[in-house]
Amino acid sequence: MRNLVFLLFIFFFSWSFSQENKAVNPRVGLVLSGGGAKGFAHIGVLKTLDSLGVRIDYIAGSSMGAVIGGLYASGYNGQQLDSIFKSTHFELLISDDVPRKSKTFYERKNAEKYALSLPVNNFKIQLPSSISKGQNAFNLLSKLTLGVSGIDDFSKLPIPFYCMATNMQTGQEVVLDKGNLAQAIAASSALPTLFQPIQLDGKLLMDGGIINNYPIEGLLDKNLDIIIGVDVQDDLIDADKLGSASDILIQINNFKVVKEMKHKSKLTDIYIKPDILNFSLISFQEGIKITKNGQKATENFTKKLQEIAATQNYIKPRIKPSDLEKIQINAISIAGLNKYTTSYVLGKLRFRSGENISYDDFSKGVNNLAATNNFDSFLYKFSPSEQGYDFSAKAVEAKNTAFVKFGLHYDQLYKSAALLNITKKQLLLKNDVVSMDFILGDNSRYNFDYYIDKGFYWSVGINSSYKRFNHSIDPASLISDVNYPSIDKIQISFKDFSHQFFVETLIKKDLAVKIGTELKNLKITTNDNAFLSVFDTPEYEFENGNFLSLFGSLKIDTIDNKFFPTAGFLVDGGFKFYFASPNFEGEFNEFSIFKAQISKAFKITDKLSMHINTEGGFRVGNSDTKALHFGLGGYGFNYFNNYSTFYGYDYLELNGNSFVKLSSTIDYEFSTNHHFNFSANFANIGDDIFLTQKWFDSPTYSGYAIGYALETVFGSIELKYNWSGETNQSGYFVNVGYWF
Numbered sequence: 004m005r006n007l008v009f010l011l012f013i014f015f016f017s018w019s020f021s022q023e024n025k026a027v028n029p030r031v032g033l034v035l036s037g038g039g040a041k042g043f044a045h046i047g048v049l050k051t052l053d054s055l056g057v058r059i060d061y062i063a064g065s066s067m068g069a070v071i072g073g074l075y076a077s078g079y080n081g082q083q084l085d086s087i088f089k090s091t092h093f094e095l096l097i098s099d100d101v102p103r104k105s106k107t108f109y110e111r112k113n114a115e116k117y118a119l120s121l122p123v124n125n126f127k128i129q130l131p132s133s134i135s136k137g138q139n140a141f142n143l144l145s146k147l148t149l150g151v152s153g154i155d156d157f158s159k160l161p162i163p164f165y166c167m168a169t170n171m172q173t174g175q176e177v178v179l180d181k182g183n184l185a186q187a188i189a190a191s192s193a194l195p196t197l198f199q200p201i202q203l204d205g206k207l208l209m210d211g212g213i214i215n216n217y218p219i220e221g222l223l224d225k226n227l228d229i230i231i232g233v234d235v236q237d238d239l240i241d242a243d244k245l246g247s248a249s250d251i252l253i254q255i256n257n258f259k260v261v262k263e264m265k266h267k268s269k270l271t272d273i274y275i276k277p278d279i280l281n282f283s284l285i286s287f288q289e290g291i292k293i294t295k296n297g298q299k300a301t302e303n304f305t306k307k308l309q310e311i312a313a314t315q316n317y318i319k320p321r322i323k324p325s326d327l328e329k330i331q332i333n334a335i336s337i338a339g340l341n342k343y344t345t346s347y348v349l350g351k352l353r354f355r356s357g358e359n360i361s362y363d364d365f366s367k368g369v370n371n372l373a374a375t376n377n378f379d380s381f382l383y384k385f386s387p388s389e390q391g392y393d394f395s396a397k398a399v400e401a402k403n404t405a406f407v408k409f410g411l412h413y414d415q416l417y418k419s420a421a422l423l424n425i426t427k428k429q430l431l432l433k434n435d436v437v438s439m440d441f442i443l444g445d446n447s448r449y450n451f452d453y454y455i456d457k458g459f460y461w462s463v464g465i466n467s468s469y470k471r472f473n474h475s476i477d478p479a480s481l482i483s484d485v486n487y488p489s490i491d492k493i494q495i496s497f498k499d500f501s502h503q504f505f506v507e508t509l510i511k512k513d514l515a516v517k518i519g520t521e522l523k524n525l526k527i528t529t530n531d532n533a534f535l536s537v538f539d540t541p542e543y544e545f546e547n548g549n550f551l552s553l554f555g556s557l558k559i560d561t562i563d564n565k566f567f568p569t570a571g572f573l574v575d576g577g578f579k580f581y582f583a584s585p586n587f588e589g590e591f592n593e594f595s596i597f598k599a600q601i602s603k604a605f606k607i608t609d610k611l612s613m614h615i616n617t618e619g620g621f622r623v624g625n626s627d628t629k630a631l632h633f634g635l636g637g638y639g640f641n642y643f644n645n646y647s648t649f650y651g652y653d654y655l656e657l658n659g660n661s662f663v664k665l666s667s668t669i670d671y672e673f674s675t676n677h678h679f680n681f682s683a684n685f686a687n688i689g690d691d692i693f694l695t696q697k698w699f700d701s702p703t704y705s706g707y708a709i710g711y712a713l714e715t716v717f718g719s720i721e722l723k724y725n726w727s728g729e730t731n732q733s734g735y736f737v738n739v740g741y742w743f
Contacts, residue, residue: 037066047297167211331391651706651727
């Protein structure tokens with residue numbers, strides 16, 4: 004009996020001591036569920052915990068919970084996370100889009116033409132494994148976690164941490180608590196269909212939320228006194244709202260979630276369930292509202308949290324971000340290369356061992372590599388070494404080298420068209436690409452390219468294209484010294500069949516020099532009965548000849564967006580020397596065309612930008628072939644030969660063998676991807692205006708346009724009302740889709 008009393012006394016004393024310890028300084032765990040954009044609520048919760056002084060001693064997360072939790076565990080406080088995510092452009096982050104400056108001139112041309120690209124394997128068209136490779140998201144995570152890049156054991160982070168991933172080969176959950184933090188978070192948040200799987204430690208990993216979206220179990224053996232849980236998962240959808248196939252699929256997944264949470268919520272001491280009913284996985288534009296809902300939900304537990312904070316006496320320190328102005332790169336190692344060499348990768352990254360670079364320059368290098376589309380993923384890490392970092396990376400070379408691409412377009416010159424493209428990389432060489440465009444519609448066309456990319460060495464290219472359109476123009480722009488009826492406009496058929504061979508080199512990233520030769524067949528005819536009334540022929544040929552030329556160009560292009568520029572400049576100058584015409588009647592007289600363009604874009608305010616552009620050109624030598632003169636009028640990005648846009652006048656309405664033009668556009672992006680713009684252009688154009696000094700006179704021609712544009716994944720949708728003060732003409736220009 005005495006022994007029993009003694010044992011009871013020891014048990015009671017131990018229990019009392021344990022309770023006292025819990026009351027004095029409780030250890031608190033935090034579990035954050037996945038939920039895509041709904042995970043912004045986690046930031047609201049963390050901001051409130053910080054304001055109350057609650058110390059978190061261990062964090063677990065899945066998917067978006069792993070992103071927020073991992074960054075908080077690395078040292079950031081809630082307010083810092085709020086600032087980071089408010090300044091993040093999520094449309095760019097979750098896409099594979101890289102800055103235009105990071106792409107070669109050839110890659111820019113392709114990126115500004117096709118709306119959809121699908122891989123081809125064994126002659127079968129496949130759907131892509133994901134919308135995005137996730138490179139942009141990983142780049143940001145790597146930057147934000149640079150300060151803890153030397154910590155391989157996540158229990159040694161400022162706050163111990165683990166996150167969940169799903170093994171896509173076995174369907175089993177994987178606990179990520181060691182390795183590189185950025186890579187672990189990227190794997191845990193690789194949302195199916197949005198991001199592709201990540202190869203890590205020999206496993207193919209995806210979103211932890213697939214198998215365990217509220218990973219509380221691992222916290223139960225971490226010697227914690229209190230567990231706080233934040234659940235941003237969906238509840239079951241009401242029957243009257245199950246109106247689509249996607250709703251049904253979401254509901255099926257919710258069955259599992261609701262069932263699991265009945266048990267997991269009971270393991271949670273403070274269970275926070277923010278109001279996320281009206282938000283989806285991709286409601287990134289609603290981040291501020293979702294964050295506030297997280298704060299509001301946490302306020303329901305203010306008293307309990309204050310009691311915890313009172314015993315912890317803790318203030319979350321504010322992390323000092325890593326100095327990113329200069330990063331010393333010591334050793335470099337790159338694994339996974341088979342088709343491409345280390346020198347090729349380093350050439351794109353543009354840094355070498357022993358160099359000091361800024362993180363911005365490093366990011367540009369990664370973008371250069373991503374822009375090639377030769378790699379499915381490029382995961383890397385920095386390991387502190389001496390005064391800098393050792394850089395190691397694992398590259399996964401692209402499996403698919405063949406693609407089918409599509410596009411749709413409408414404008415008032417070429418009319419409606421559908422684009423089908425077939426592209427094959429590494430056809431003959433490791434760094435070549437062959438591309439064939441079939442353009443079907445009111446004016447069927449084609450474009451063929453074969454390009455061997457040598458980067459800063461001399462690249463080689465072959466191009467063949469056929470363009471055609473029908474339009475009403477003034478016959479005087481095509482012929483002279485011929486008697487014909489006095490007709491303002493006639494309907495003509497225009498056909499251009501051109502073949503080029505060229506070499507080009509990059510002197511710098513945005514500076515290219517090109518030289519080559521061209522064979523052009525130009526045919527312009529009319530069947531206009533009124534015009535043909537004085538000719539004894541069923542068809543009149545304004546031009547039907549072949550022209551051989553040599554050409555050269557120099558181009559500097561740092562414009563950030565071809566269609567809606569906000570920064571950068573463009574210098575594009577070139578010449579063509581026409582030295583022969585095999586079927587020319589009589590003696591062919593050589594002639595040359597010189598032209599240049601200079602543009603500058605800049606921001607006036609965050610949403611208001613301005614683009615100023617000037618162009619000019621002149622012809623030296625024979626002027627018999629008026630079809631190769633300069634032409635102004637209309638609106639388009641896919642003009643050829645010597646034609647250019649000019650508001651206030653119809654396509655090709657103004658012409659001459661020399662011209663000078665000044666234009667300016669003010670663009671206001673009043674909402675994301677929605678633009679309102681105003682343009683003005685002025686020009687002098689005619690024959691030999693540089694000899695008569697007419698080019699320096701007050702502009703003879705002027706025009707203006709006001710318009711609305713919407714940027715979409717298929718290209719912009721534009722409506723422009725334009726007019727000219729000289730002619731009192733006005734009308735609309737309409738464009739739908741990327742230009743091709």
